[in-house]
Amino acid sequence: MAARNPVPQVLGDLISANSNRLTPADTRLLDVVLQDPVRAAMENGTAVSSRAGVHPASAVRLARRLGFAGYPEFRGFIQASLIEGEGDFESPAARMAARLVRAEDGGLLASVLDSEIAALQQVRNCTSDGDIRAFSQSLRDCRRIFVFGRGHSASLSSLIALRLNRSGYDAVDLGQQMHQLPEAFATLCDRDVVWLLAFRRISQLVHEVRGIAAARGAKTLALTDLHAAGLDPAPEHQISVSRGAAGESQSLVVPMTIANAVILDLAAIDNGRSIQALESFKTFRATSGLSKSLL
Structure with a gap:
């Protein structure tokens, strides 16, 4: 035959x-x-x-x-x-x-777990401590941090801004201020950092934010997956990682792990600023008198 x-x-x-x-x-x-x-x-x-x-x-x-x-x-x-x-x-x-x-064959939960583990293992091959340090040094030395993500990355940008604020940094989640983007960018300067997140595709708005940052001399950091790796002009520092192979769960754990590593490394190099801010926040939260349901 x-x-x-x-x-x-x-x-x-x-x-x-x-x-x-x-x-x-x-x-x-x-x-x-x-x-x-x-x-x-x-x-x-x-x-x-x-x-x-x-x-x-x-x-x-x-x-x-x-x-x-x-x-x-x-x-x-x-x-x-x-x-x-x-x-x-x-x-x-x-x-x-x-x-x-x-x-179908191995079970849904096992399949998702295997996919997440495989994606996390790939991070070892494409991201170094030097990449993490380039991000953390940029954050440590800046005046303000503007974090921006759309779609699936919006939830991560919100978490990053929250953690940076608790660590004593002036961080703004631009995704929560869409109606005030012009006001936010009007004061952007060369002592600021814009941290962009983009997964699968880079939205036109992310491109526009990158262009404004470049025009005003602000340093840009970009955390993307491989589908959204292309930004023009190129950011000063970029980490691009696979969030999973085709047909696998497109992990949010991978970029979240990298963001956590950056914030942890920031605490290691900022002469106690993060640690002191976290302690101060803990004390304030315990003694503020605000309802626990709000905290």
């Missing part, structure tokens, strides 16, 4: 290459698959055929016309496309489905 040609990696290419062989039943099946590839990746051929209103054997015939041994192999191709997260299936829903597909 002759070996089959390699399967194209994008479903659209696969359909185009075999378009002259497709029947009306095939077209109905493909419409169902393309309308909801996430669901198609989880169903067997009989279920997909039922939704398309065609004979159950039609799914097998379609798979073979596309170059697969049967429908399970075609379903595996759809799952692989989800895991790669590109082409026809690049969407948040597809990425979540990919993680569910990958977790």
Whole structure:
């Protein structure tokens, strides 16, 4: 039996290459698959055929016309496309489905834990103590710190600003002051630091903030994943890390771990400023008389 040609990696290419062989039943099946590839990746051929209103054997015939041994192999191709997260299936829903597909055999919690551990292990290979120190020295020597992230990184920017304030630094979470960005940047100067966070894609607003910082001479630090590594002009210091391979949980633990390392290193080099501020805050919180529910 002759070996089959390699399967194209994008479903659209696969359909185009075999378009002259497709029947009306095939077209109905493909419409169902393309309308909801996430669901198609989880169903067997009989279920997909039922939704398309065609004979159950039609799914097998379609798979073979596309170059697969049967429908399970075609379903595996759809799952692989989800895991790669590109082409026809690049969407948040597809990425979540990919993680569910990958977790089918070993259990969901174990899959998430394995993904987080693997992503954290990768940090050892791409981030050094020198990278951490470059961030912490910049923070120690500045006047004010403006932290800015959008989307998933917004929660981390809020936590970073909170921890820096408790450590005795004048830190502003710009994400909480979106309606006052012009006022915040009007006083930005070359003694300030702008700490940017960006995951998956860099929003236009992050690019604009970077441009303002450069124009005003403020130093920029950037903590990004590999998908959002490109900033122009380049920051003075940047740490770019993988938050997980395609089809794995895109970890927030990884950038949070790096941010924690920076703040810890800052405490090691600021001559007791962080430690004293934390002690003062602890005392104030205990004696302020404010309701504990607020603290």
